[in-house]
Amino acid sequence: MSTTGETGQPRTVAALAAAFGLAVLDAPDAGAITLSGVSLDNRTISDGDLFAALPGAKAHGAAFARNAVEAGAVAILTDAAGADLIAAAGGTSGGDQTGNATSGVPVLVANDPRLILGDVAAWVHHNPAGSVRTFAVTGTNGKTTTSYLLEEILAALGGQTGLIGTVELKVGPDRTPARLTTPEAPQLHGLLTEMVAADVDAVVMEVSSHALALHRVDGVVFDVVAFTNLTEDHLDFHGGIEHYFEAKASLFTPQHARRGVVLVDDAWGRRLAERASIDIVTVGTGKAGQDADWMIVINHAAADHTDFTITHSSGRSLSTTVGLPGRFNVANAAVALVMAIESGTTPAELNHALPNGLRARVPGRMELVANRPRCIVDFAHNADALHLALAALRPSTKGRLFVVFGATGERDRGKRAVMGRVAVENADVVVITDDDPHDEDPAAIRAEVMAGALRALPAAQRAGRGVDLFEVAPRRTAIHRAIRFAGPADTVLVAGRGHETLQEIAGVEYHLDDREEVRTAMSERSPQRTEEP
Ligand SMILES: CC(=O)N[C@H]1[C@@H](OP(=O)(O)OP(=O)(O)OC[C@H]2O[C@@H](n3ccc(=O)[nH]c3=O)[C@H](O)[C@@H]2O)O[C@H](CO)[C@@H](O)[C@@H]1O[C@H](C)C(=O)N[C@@H](C)C(=O)N[C@H](CCC(=O)O)C(=O)O
Numbered sequence: 001m002s003t004t005g006e007t008g009q010p011r012t013v014a015a016l017a018a019a020f021g022l023a024v025l026d027a028p029d030a031g032a033i034t035l036s037g038v039s040l041d042n043r044t045i046s047d048g049d050l051f052a053a054l055p056g057a058k059a060h061g062a063a064f065a066r067n068a069v070e071a072g073a074v075a076i077l078t079d080a081a082g083a084d085l086i087a088a089a090g091g092t093s094g095g096d097q098t099g100n101a102t103s104g105v106p107v108l109v110a111n112d113p114r115l116i117l118g119d120v121a122a123w124v125h126h127n128p129a130g131s132v133r134t135f136a137v138t139g140t141n142g143k144t145t146t147s148y149l150l151e152e153i154l155a156a157l158g159g160q161t162g163l164i165g166t167v168e169l170k171v172g173p174d175r176t177p178a179r180l181t182t183p184e185a186p187q188l189h190g191l192l193t194e195m196v197a198a199d200v201d202a203v204v205m206e207v208s209s210h211a212l213a214l215h216r217v218d219g220v221v222f223d224v225v226a227f228t229n230l231t232e233d234h235l236d237f238h239g240g241i242e243h244y245f246e247a248k249a250s251l252f253t254p255q256h257a258r259r260g261v262v263l264v265d266d267a268w269g270r271r272l273a274e275r276a277s278i279d280i281v282t283v284g285t286g287k288a289g290q291d292a293d294w295m296i297v298i299n300h301a302a303a304d305h306t307d308f309t310i311t312h313s314s315g316r317s318l319s320t321t322v323g324l325p326g327r328f329n330v331a332n333a334a335v336a337l338v339m340a341i342e343s344g345t346t347p348a349e350l351n352h353a354l355p356n357g358l359r360a361r362v363p364g365r366m367e368l369v370a371n372r373p374r375c376i377v378d379f380a381h382n383a384d385a386l387h388l389a390l391a392a393l394r395p396s397t398k399g400r401l402f403v404v405f406g407a408t409g410e411r412d413r414g415k416r417a418v419m420g421r422v423a424v425e426n427a428d429v430v431v432i433t434d435d436d437p438h439d440e441d442p443a444a445i446r447a448e449v450m451a452g453a454l455r456a457l458p459a460a461q462r463a464g465r466g467v468d469l470f471e472v473a474p475r476r477t478a479i480h481r482a483i484r485f486a487g488p489a490d491t492v493l494v495a496g497r498g499h500e501t502l503q504e505i506a507g508v509e510y511h512l513d514d515r516e517e518v519r520t521a522m523s524e525r526s527p528q529r530t531e532e533p
């Protein structure tokens, strides 16, 4: 349990400047101005907020200082460049009726405001993270799934839960769609404040590597954090896998967490467990002969659930089941269970609270949308996840295994051809289509995926596997054709977009929900007829 959150009077601008050693410009009455919250976007300012005007990739937040003040901001936190911008624009207010600039609100100047923003937001909100139990999951794949499973466990143990992740933000029973996997620090501490007010006892959140690199979770020391795995993704942002790993590893330091649970099935997990500067407990399936504190053994794998046991080196054990297909979901479930145990629950209490095992449904993660043919929508959008999702579905597929997928534009070009290869190596019918092309030419992205697929085709043929390979666009057509072509015993995996409902093409967002398309295609399907995609 975290240290108790503080309560108290609203903080003043003068106290903020003193607490963080900030220079204050334009503030004769800073001691009288109180702060109700923090925002780093003028479009989300509420009355009484501090506007954090940070430099960005496209603009400097200080360019929006006046709009922020008009929207109710009572002070501005920025850097020297931002202060200069504000001064050059004549201050933070629009001027008096004669057209002369007025002094506006106080401007607080920090060397690098992003480095203090998390602590500032926590301070303004009186450290809400100290009043709830906090859990965080990081890793390339499995964050969302593990978070939902842990939330299910914590809810079963009793009490209100909160969830912050890629799909949605949950405060007790209230849900809103999420924009980022991990919100920026001002929103995070605001959400934690709402959770405390709503009597939430425990919050689970996904922490992306972007969030760690951008200090979005600063000001929170999580009770238990977990690492699932690391594979190639987001390398354009981090500039290489080592930097990507370092960003993830920074969560496993006293600045961010008290205890860590690390899945050591990959070399990155093992490296993290060795070097972390907090208490670590490891979890593993024994891959490559690796021992872990908690070993996972699969007892029985069915199409829609897997029974498994986790056993600690001390002899304690827990046998349960997870109602999501795939071995990787057993690992996710084991990590979630061990996180609960690390927070003070016993295996016996977990068994009692979860008489039917883990049954959470995770939107767009190995989500079963239809049967005959079985259609699964999954968020796999990198090579490793695509491989594992197909491998998970193969044993329970009586007929052919189809995959419909594409690659995202403007991100990680390196993974496109690899995804094409992985699809040919693991599926029988491969339909290459579009994902979110953003501003890139969709046909050029498909061509890169197709090049990888074509290179893998001869090896598949030599191995006696006939793989049918198609390129179909747009995505809606690809999903419909695959489902029309599939037989009742086949499985169609629609991969890459999961829960997402907007597809961005050339700057325009179009509604597209893979699950809706699957349902429509199924309703239009003639049971007798099959045709080529
Ligand atoms: C690449 C990236 O991380 N960009 C982040 C960055 O945006 P930016 O540098 O482009 O900002 P900008 O447009 O130049 O604006 C500068 C500042 O002015 C503010 N502004 C801007 C316009 C305006 O009208 N008013 C205003 O106040 C902005 O809030 C910003 O603080 O600063 C913004 C807030 O400061 C972030 O919200 C934004 O995240 C964007 C939305 C984003 O998509 N990030 C992705 C890459 C991301 O974080 N993804 C991870 C990982 C997901 C995964 O694992 O797959 C996530 O956690 O979601």
Ligand SMILES: Nc1ncnc2c1ncn2[C@@H]1O[C@H](COP(=O)(O)OP(=O)(O)OP(=O)(O)O)[C@@H](O)[C@H]1O
Pocket (backbone or CB within 6 Å): 139, 140, 141, 142, 143, 144, 145, 146, 166, 181, 206, 208, 228, 229, 328, 329, 331, 332, 364, 365, 366, 378, 379, 380, 381, 384, 385, 386, 388, 389, 498
């Ligand atoms: N432990 C795991 N190991 C490997 N792949 C996994 C694992 N868990 C889930 N996956 C695959 O990765 C996809 C994304 O899973 P999930 O959304 O849980 O991960 P995530 O880390 O939240 O992803 P993102 O950061 O992209 O939102 C799933 O749809 C599944 O195909």
